[in-house]
Amino acid sequence: MTWLSLSMAHVFFPVLLSKGSLPLTSLDLTTLGWDDTFAAELPAGSIPGKIARVHSSGAVVIVDGHEQHIEYSSRITLPCVGDWVAVRDGAILTVLPRRTALVRGGVAEDSLSQTLASNVDVIFVVEPSSLEGRRGDPNLGRIERLLALAWESGAMPVVLLTKSDLVGERIGEIVSNVMGAAPGVDVHPVCSVTGDGVDIVASYLGVGRTAVLVGPSGAGKSTLVNALAEDEVMETQQVRASDGRGRHTTVHRELFVLPRGGLIIDTPGVRRVSLAAGGEGLESVFTDIEEIAENCRFDDCAHIGEPGCAVIEAIETGELPQRRLDSWFKLNREAEWVASRTDARLRQERDRRWKVIHKEMRRSGRNRP
Ligand SMILES: Nc1nc2c(ncn2[C@@H]2O[C@H](COP(=O)(O)OP(=O)(O)OP(=O)(O)O)[C@@H](O)[C@H]2O)c(=O)[nH]1
Ligand SMILES: [Zn+2]
Structure with a gap:
């Protein structure tokens, strides 16, 4: 099978194909972030695959230098974009242990937490410098919340204030306000239209390094991916003129290989993000x-x-x-609530397990001669 016969490849890696000059080895394991630690986890007889995109029934996996759609077989932990998986006989055998994982809490009372991306080195918390249409500055509470998740992931958070062209000279004041909400975190203004700041964003990436973009819909994440990729790889949205609010354009999370090295994962805009675990990340967000x-x-x-x-x-x-x-106060209360809910769920699971064990014991007791 040749590269160009893979129509999928054009959909997911238009950079590689449209640029033409890039060697196909751009999808080699080192570029994708594979190393000895992952290699040590790979079951004998299987080969590594990198998850580029997930669907409900399967995933697009980069295996052996090219992309392949693999349907999930039963009994595997569902992978997320960024995962390394062991592939054998065209099937996903297992998900290799995640080095870092960006997890958000369930939105509804009974919904489970969701891993948005894994094995990332840098998490770009993306917030527009100006909330056009609604006239306002960056939402500091939303930044703090995303930073808590970012710190919990094990990766390094960086705040990007997009659309800096919209605020002119006020950008300095806005950056310093945001820095107050993000102690110990780099904060950079960026404009994907003029290209200002895009090089700084790129400097966090390099061969084998992976970054993920998280932030609200319409923040300019896909436009930034395009600017980094020096090409139009993501379809971006047109903001509705009437209220300045965007429509959701990024439907699936996707992973891109950048021409200058490094991987970037775009996530769909998140409307509401709740804390995932016990809020351990909060301490890092509120060091002040x-x-x-x-x-x-x-x-x-x-x-x-x-x-x-x-x-x-x-x-x-x-x-x-x-x-x-x-x-x-607000985030700590929420973390306590999440923790108590998790505890309740654990208790329920333990009770259920004991019921099964007791039933089994009674049954085997009856069977005893
Ligand atoms: N003025 C200005 N507009 C920008 C900039 N970056 C993005 N935009 C515009 O903002 C709108 C939203 O951009 P997207 O990149 O689609 O936003 P997104 O964060 O990917 O949105 P979702 O895919 O819904 O999560 C588009 O109309 C972009 O043209 C910028 O630097 N300056
Ligand atoms: Zn006190």
Whole structure:
């Protein structure tokens, strides 16, 4: 089978084909991020495959330098984009252990968490510099929430403020506001129209490195992928003029090999992101509050009016914005709720398991001579 006979390849890797100059070995294992640690996990007799796109019934997998659609067989853990899988006889045998995983919580009460992407090195938290149509600055709460997920993933978060052309000189002030919500995280303005800042984004990537873009619909993620790919690889949306809100264009998560090396994964805009696990990432998002709280008189100070509370004092002096403390309270409450829900689910599962074991014991007891 030749490369060009694979019509799929044109859909998923138009960069490689339309550029023409790139060697087909661009899909070799090293480019895709394969290394000795993954190799050590590969079951004997199987070959590695990289998940480029997932559907409900199967996945597009890069195997042996080309793409292949593989339907899931029963009993495998469902892969996500970025996963390494072991492939044998044209089937996915198993998903190799994930080095990092970006997981979001279920949106509905009973829905399960969802892994958006795995084995990424960098998570670009994408937020528009200006919420056009609704006239406003970046949504700091949304950035904090996505940063919590990003820190939990094990990958390095970076905040990108897209569409910097729309805010002109105000960009400096906007960046510094966002930095206040993202201690210890790099914050970069970027404009995919003029290309300003695109090189800085590219500098986080290189051969074998993978980044994922997360952010609301219409933030300009796909446009940025195009700018990085120096080509039109993603279909971008036209924002409706009436309210400035975008329609969802990115339907499937997709993985792209960039011409200058590195992989980038685009995710569909997320309307509502809930925290996934117990909110361990929150500590990293709110290091400023954690630091100030070390000076509270009581070790277990809840910062709700106790005497000698350093956090409240920092609010009064203006060192800490009230918004930041409110956000910290809100996300911590949510994390507690998620944790209790997870606990309840674990308890349920344990009860169910015991029921099965008891039934089995009774049955085998009856069968005993
Ligand atoms: N002015 C300006 N507009 C931009 C820029 N980047 C993207 N846009 C516009 O913003 C709109 C949304 O861009 P997309 O790239 O489709 O947004 P997205 O984040 O991929 O959206 P989803 O696929 O729904 O998640 C499009 O009309 C783009 O042309 C930019 O740097 N400046
Ligand atoms: Zn306190």
